[in-house]
Amino acid sequence: MSNEKSCSVVFSKYKEESDNLNLKIYVNRIKSQKEIKFIGIKFDFKLNFNTLVDEIKERCNTRLNLNKILSNKKWSLNQKTLGNLYKSLVGSILDFSFPCLNSFSENNIKKLQAIQNAAVRSILRLKYDTSSNIMHQEAFNKLKLLTVSNRLFELSERYVGTGLSHSIPFVVRLVEEYKEGFESRYIEYPTQLCNCYLTISSFFPET
Known part of the structure; x- marks a missing residue:
């Protein structure tokens, strides 16, 4: 085991608890961190996954811009093609977070849903004030897209x-x-x- 590649995280609502640990490999103390990434998922010490959701948003928004550009009429791409592009470029990032579903707060689920809503609006050319219920129904009927929470479930x-x-x-x-x-x-x-x-x-x- 390598001390340089090792760290410790105490999952607790109270960060002070981790400061009392004195974990060592041989004689060297293991550094304590507030978060750690394991198989691509970032775990924060409170296990609320706020950091992970913010990271997902940043990654998705970069790819979402490409989806919006390709949704322009001049590219002559149909809705099915644009929907498949979204699933490949953006949906795949959201899908990877499914093990954390039960730990996501309602607010974090809304943040992830907002990413999909933006894509659906541009692909189906829906008005910005289109209600969520209508948008979700249109997304499922025309693009075979479930809501984010239902997809992760x-x-x-x-x-x-x-x-x-x-x-x-x-x-x-x-x-x-x-x-x-x-x-x-x-x-x-x-x-x-x-x-x-x-x-x-x-x-x-x-x-």
Whole structure:
């Protein structure tokens, strides 16, 4: 293990708790950080993912500009092509955040939805004051786009379902442990598995 490549993060609402740690590799103290990136997802010490959402917004907005340019009539691209471009350039970034869905605040979900709304307006040439309900309906009917929260929920279900159908040990173990206590505990902090109870039940029918 390398001390230079290692760090510690205490996940807590109170940052002061991490200052009391004195973790070491051999004789060298491991540096303490407020956030860390793991497999492409940035975890902050409060696990509210505000930093991650801001990073996603910045990345998406850069690509969104290209989508808006190509939506101009002079490019003669149809709505289906523009929708597929959005899914490839921008939607793929949003999709990657699905493991954090249950930890996203309502405000952060709205920030991500605003990115998709901007793309839908430019692709379908909707007025800026078009209501959210109409926009979401048009996005689904013409571009096959779910709302961001529904899309992330769909990906969560697909991930768990695929893991169970292929008997991936890590997923199976998590689900078995989760299901064992599901009925008997109060869930204060929902996890990804909370969204997938129906999927889990189909693999573990009640006896």
